[in-house]
Amino acid sequence: MTTKINFNGQIHDELNISVLDHGFLFGDSVYEVVCTINNQPCFLEKHLCRLFASAKAISLDIPHDKQWFHEQLKATLQAANNTESYIRIIVTRGVGEVNIDPSTCHKPNIIIIVMETKEYPESCYEKGIHVALVSIKRNSRDALNPNVKTGNYLNNVLAKVESNKLGAQDAIMVNSSGHLTEGTTSNLFFVRDGHIFTPSLDCGLLSGITREMIIQLSKENGFRVEEGRWPGEELCEAEEIFLTGTIKKVMPVTHLDGRPVGSGKPGPVTLKLMRLYEFLLKG
Numbered sequence: 001m002t003t004k005i006n007f008n009g010q011i012h013d014e015l016n017i018s019v020l021d022h023g024f025l026f027g028d029s030v031y032e033v034v035c036t037i038n039n040q041p042c043f044l045e046k047h048l049c050r051l052f053a054s055a056k057a058i059s060l061d062i063p064h065d066k067q068w069f070h071e072q073l074k075a076t077l078q079a080a081n082n083t084e085s086y087i088r089i090i091v092t093r094g095v096g097e098v099n100i101d102p103s104t105c106h107k108p109n110i111i112i113i114v115m116e117t118k119e120y121p122e123s124c125y126e127k128g129i130h131v132a133l134v135s136i137k138r139n140s141r142d143a144l145n146p147n148v149k150t151g152n153y154l155n156n157v158l159a160k161v162e163s164n165k166l167g168a169q170d171a172i173m174v175n176s177s178g179h180l181t182e183g184t185t186s187n188l189f190f191v192r193d194g195h196i197f198t199p200s201l202d203c204g205l206l207s208g209i210t211r212e213m214i215i216q217l218s219k220e221n222g223f224r225v226e227e228g229r230w231p232g233e234e235l236c237e238a239e240e241i242f243l244t245g246t247i248k249k250v251m252p253v254t255h256l257d258g259r260p261v262g263s264g265k266p267g268p269v270t271l272k273l274m275r276l277y278e279f280l281l282k283g
Contacts, residue, residue, distance in 0.1 A: 004080040006072050006112035011079050015111070022105050023092025027152030030054040033246050034087040035117065037281050039077060041087060042246075044070070046209045050149060055091060057148040062091055063108055076114045084117040086247070090151065120248065124169075125274065128254025128266050131183065131241070132168035133232050134159050138181040141204045146181070149206060156184040167258070170243065172235065175204045179229045186245035187211035190238035191269045200227040210244040210277075217276045223269070240267030249281075250274045 005015040023029035032047040041047075048066045055062050069089065077085055089112050096105035136159040139146050144155075155173075163171035163184075170183050182188050182205040189198045189211075196218050201207055218225045235241060239262040241253035250273050252266035266274075 029151035186243035191240035
């Protein structure tokens with residue numbers, strides 16, 4: 001596997017950055033993860049739009065335009081020469097004093113990591129995964145808005161730690177009001193009576209690009225999709241559950257808190273959306 005790292009426009013095999021970078025010290029950074037199909041970035045413009053929106057939300061000025069990112073990413077993908085690549089784009093506040101004042105940082109750092117794609121095992125899609133409804137609450141929109149994709153992920157890390165202890169492969173979090181939000185790195189959907197439900201953005205969750213595409217695909221193919229607020233217990237009544245994300249794509253969930261979801265196998269709505277999304281990516 002080949003990994004290449006682009007640091008402010010220069011491509012390296014390995015990279016060391018200053019420990020005084022506020023991205024390292026305080027999680028003061030924004031990022032995006034992009035996958036490739038035929039080694040071409042998927043939905044890159046959407047990801048870059050969200051990257052710039054996240055940066056604006058934390059008053060971080062990115063010193064280049066989107067075209068610069070397109071050019072640097074193309075060069076880095078060519079240098080890595082992988083069959084398919086995982087791409088992580090990071091913009092940090094940059095080097096500054098050892099205090100939280102961002103005004104001491106004068107030059108943001110841009111890091112583009114390109115590495116061989118590590119796909120989830122096929123068994124995850126054939127048999128589904130196990131998730132747990134955890135006690136860790138999703139960050140409040142009034143504190144650190146989850147719709148801003150920052151490098152500060154401790155909330156999600158703690159949820160994953162709890163799900164690991166419970167023997168699950170991922171966690172589902174609720175907000176401070178007890179309403180469903182999302183997984184640790186993915187959006188949440190569930191199915192009842194053939195209809196698709198997903199928490200609304202005002203519950204405090206990331207507006208996932210895959211989530212957006214699945215909602216669009218669902219509506220185009222005759223499914224009723226409802227975005228709303230539901231308590232965590234609502235998942236216990238679900239006939240199907242699935243997660244969506246850039247790397248996960250459409251991931252079926254077949255066990256919740258140790259109990260089968262529906263038949264305990266990926267359901268018909270999930271399977272159809274898995275096929276439709278794969279067709280969209282390869283179309």
